[in-house]
Amino acid sequence: MSTLSLLAQHVTRRPQRIALLEQIAAQGSITRAAKAAGMSYKAAWDAIDELNNLADQPLVARSVGGKGGGGARLTPAGERLLQLHQRLQAIQADLLQAAADDADLQVLGRLMLRTSARNQLSGRVQAIQPQGGNHLIAIELPGGASLQAQITRNSTAHLQLQAGTPLMVLIKAGWLQLSRPDQPPDPGLNALTGTIEQILAESDGPCEVRIALPNGQTLCAQAGAEQLAGQGLVAGSPVRAQFAASHVLLGTQV
Structure with a gap:
């Protein structure tokens, strides 16, 4: 299943987010789109961050402090997602009619992943390197940036990881250490600039x-x-975010 299909299913389960995308297309403003979708301004930014992070290409192009509190428009990928969502809604309606009973729907609901990790990024396994009783997983992010995750060998087997496997990278906000890029980095940590x-x-x-x-x-x-x-470090400053490989959590589609 393609990343776009998975994203369409994700927003289908969270209707406010598809409403936000629809309103961004119509309003061209984050503030107005958030209000029309029944979301706070901050919640709208959070939603856009998560959707852009999970996509191979950004779904929303935005500018801080534009007209109406921040300009925004859908990218071609975002427009395709809306079209795919409409098709999935029709399929979903057929599946719900065919469901045996409410218990079946409850089981499906428990299989849907929600996480408290603030950062959720899409990525792909580049390589798997043994490291004692663990594995060091080299991960490529969209655009070519890379990072490493340290997980147990059992976790590698459980997630069925191999080179090329798409996955979700989870990192808690409190685990990121910020510094200026001109300062010496810690060579033992991941670094994203x-x-x-x-x-x-x-x-x-x-x-x-x-x-x-x-x-x-x-x-x-x-x-x-x-x-x-x-x-x-102020708004507009370049910044380096560093974090340990052991602080990177991984998830895959069931």
Whole structure:
């Protein structure tokens, strides 16, 4: 099954997100689209981040602070997703009519994955290298960036991983360490470089830092305001996000 088909199923299970895409196409504004879809501005940005991260190509092209609080438009991939969603809705209606009873639908519902990890990126296995009792999984992200995940050999077998296997990469926001790209990196950590898109201050905790990667995916990190100020990291700054291979969680389609 193609990535686009999987994404169409994902948004079908979360109707607000397909409504958001429809409104972005109609409104050309994140603020107006979020309001029309019944979402907060922040929830709309979060949804766009997740959809862009899971796609091989970004579904939404956006600009911060544009007319109406942020301009946005669907990419050709986003337009194809909407068309595919319409076809899947018709198929879904037929399947629901054929379902034996509500218990069958409950079982299907339990099989749908939800995760608390803030960062969910699509990727593909490049190579698998033995490392003691573990495996070091080399992963390629869309656009050519790469990272590594350290998992047990049993996990490799359970996920049926091999070169070329598509997967979901999960990284918690609190596991990302931010620094300026001109500072020496930690060679023992994964490193992804991008540009700070937004810094959202929280009244009772660390700031939420959105990082735009060159491939169109977005990372979300947490950092203290003093830490950011001390490194001169502001919106528009280049930034490096580092994290341990052992902090990368992997998931595959059942």
